[in-house]
Amino acid sequence: MKSSAIAVIGERDYALGFKLLGIKDVFFLTGREAALKLKELVSNSNYELLLVSDDIKDSLDAKTLYHVENSLKPIVLFMPSLKAETKEESLKDLARRVLSVDIWKE
Numbered sequence: 001m002k003s004s005a006i007a008v009i010g011e012r013d014y015a016l017g018f019k020l021l022g023i024k025d026v027f028f029l030t031g032r033e034a035a036l037k038l039k040e041l042v043s044n045s046n047y048e049l050l051l052v053s054d055d056i057k058d059s060l061d062a063k064t065l066y067h068v069e070n071s072l073k074p075i076v077l078f079m080p081s082l083k084a085e086t087k088e089e090s091l092k093d094l095a096r097r098v099l100s101v102d103i104w105k106e
Helices: 014-018 033-042 054-059 062-071 089-097
Strands: 006-010 025-028 049-053 075-079
Touching: 006 014, 006 033, 006 054, 014 025, 014 049, 014 089, 033 049, 033 054, 033 062, 049 054, 062 075
Parallel strands: 006 025, 006 049, 049 075
Antiparallel strands: none
């Protein structure tokens, strides 16, 4: 598999827009299948960024979720799904997770 910058994992309605934008590696998966694909993509390190439907978090065990949320390569961003209630991550928390630094620390 050749190296690609971005992959998307999520239900069809969520991921289809990314496919239409030209992202080649889009996986229309939900539940356990999506969680397994996420683990696979994080461990093979061929991606720089994974955009993942927020619904998939519920299918991950605590250890895997911790590893995924703290991964620097690839960076994993959980995006709100179209059907779910929005569970927004604050900008402060997102910066701390992605940059591994608290830029608001006094």
